[in-house]
Amino acid sequence: MNLKRIKEPWVKELEIAEMKNPNSSSWIYICMVLLIGLGLDPVMADEHKSPVTVNGPAKWVQCLAFSPDGNRVVAGNDEGRLWVVEARTGKAVLECRDVRTAPTAVAWSPDGKHLAMGGWVGLVTVRDAQTGAVQTRWRAHRENVTSIVFSADNQYLATGSGDDTAKVWSVKGGEPLLTLEQGDEYDVTGVAFSPDGHQLLTGDGENRVKLWDTRTGETHRVLGAHAEAVSAVGWSADGKWVVSGGWDDVLKIWNTETGQARTLRGHTDDLTVLALSAKGERMVSASDDRTVRVWDLRTGKLRQTLRGHTAAVISLAISPDGRRAVSGSKNELKFWELK
Numbered sequence: 001m002n003l004k005r006i007k008e009p010w011v012k013e014l015e016i017a018e019m020k021n022p023n024s025s026s027w028i029y030i031c032m033v034l035l036i037g038l039g040l041d042p043v044m045a046d047e048h049k050s051p052v053t054v055n056g057p058a059k060w061v062q063c064l065a066f067s068p069d070g071n072r073v074v075a076g077n078d079e080g081r082l083w084v085v086e087a088r089t090g091k092a093v094l095e096c097r098d099v100r101t102a103p104t105a106v107a108w109s110p111d112g113k114h115l116a117m118g119g120w121v122g123l124v125t126v127r128d129a130q131t132g133a134v135q136t137r138w139r140a141h142r143e144n145v146t147s148i149v150f151s152a153d154n155q156y157l158a159t160g161s162g163d164d165t166a167k168v169w170s171v172k173g174g175e176p177l178l179t180l181e182q183g184d185e186y187d188v189t190g191v192a193f194s195p196d197g198h199q200l201l202t203g204d205g206e207n208r209v210k211l212w213d214t215r216t217g218e219t220h221r222v223l224g225a226h227a228e229a230v231s232a233v234g235w236s237a238d239g240k241w242v243v244s245g246g247w248d249d250v251l252k253i254w255n256t257e258t259g260q261a262r263t264l265r266g267h268t269d270d271l272t273v274l275a276l277s278a279k280g281e282r283m284v285s286a287s288d289d290r291t292v293r294v295w296d297l298r299t300g301k302l303r304q305t306l307r308g309h310t311a312a313v314i315s316l317a318i319s320p321d322g323r324r325a326v327s328g329s330k331n332e333l334k335f336w337e338l339k
Contacts, residue, residue: 061328063106063117063315067129068278070319073326074115074129075333076103082117082127087324090335096132098125105148107157114171116157118145124159126171138174140167147190147232151197158200160188166202168214180212190233192242201242203230209244209254223254224261232273236297237280243297245271245285253300262300266293272314277322282338284325286313292327294338306336 059077076082083095101119115127122141141161157169168178186205200212211220226246234243251264269288283295294304315328325336
């Protein structure tokens with residue numbers, strides 16, 4: 001293993017360790033330990049009224065996910081970097097760089113052991129969450145992976161793609177278990193498992209929100225449609241509600257039994273991403289309008305509007321307890337304390 005030190009304007013010091021990936025001699029991955037110059041003393045984020053901001057190279061933060069204990073956040077950007085930071089300070093503790101693809105979607109397994117990343121060229125990579133080492137990698141789709149999620153039992157992954165399909169995979173070996181054909185030339189833009197894993201929620205570029213039976217591969221229900229493309233979906237922890245957001249600037253909360261929907265308005269431009277807390281009480285959404293909004297999932301009421309990004313917010317995650325959020329844009333992460 002070769003170790004070298006470099007310096008860049010956005011970090012105080014950077015150690016790079018280059019090593020052969022044990023799974024493939026043709027792959028090189030780089031793990032980095034970073035101390036990021038935040039311009040802040042290393043104190044807890046909730047001691048500040050304004051969010052903690054982590055600045056980096058002029059790249060878009062494409063995807064985000066909290067660890068199941070809420071202590072760390074994984075982020076990916078459009079130059080192929082996947083890094084893990086402490087949720088309360090923004091200090092980076094691990095970075096892995098993928099030379100073949102940039103991450104477009106990321107998920108942290110419920111048991112905390114694995115990170116799953118989907119990329120622009122249809123690759124899915126599963127890494128050890130502590131070391132960043134590649135555990136398995138496979139070509140999942142013909143085009144970019146738009147979304148990725150673990151099942152609650154850690155056994156399965158679901159992916160959506162620009163190739164008009166959603167797929168369910170075995171985490172252990174990357175074995176394809178189910179392919180759901182969208183049927184039209186529109187991206188599958190979001191996927192989410194039901195709490196029991198028996199259904200998969202999808203959103204697509206033809207404005208539709210669908211429920212699929214994961215045991216048969218059949219469409220269980222078409223809930224309805226947005227006025228424009230659906231950009232993100234989520235499933236509540238109690239299984240009673242699913243949420244969708246779209247380029248029509250609105251959120252919809254759907255009753256999974258009746259199919260009835262409530263429409264939430266507030267964003268003034270395309271809604272890009274949403275996330276639900278594990279307890280199922282809070283939801284956050286982000287938009288091209290540069291804001292993050294916090295909602296009460298039970299009542300549909302807007303609780304907070306978080307401002308501060310200088311470009312569209314394209315990635316977002318909420319802590320399992322619903323008390324913190326992290327949002328990504330061009331060149332920055334912002335960590336927020338929620339009311």
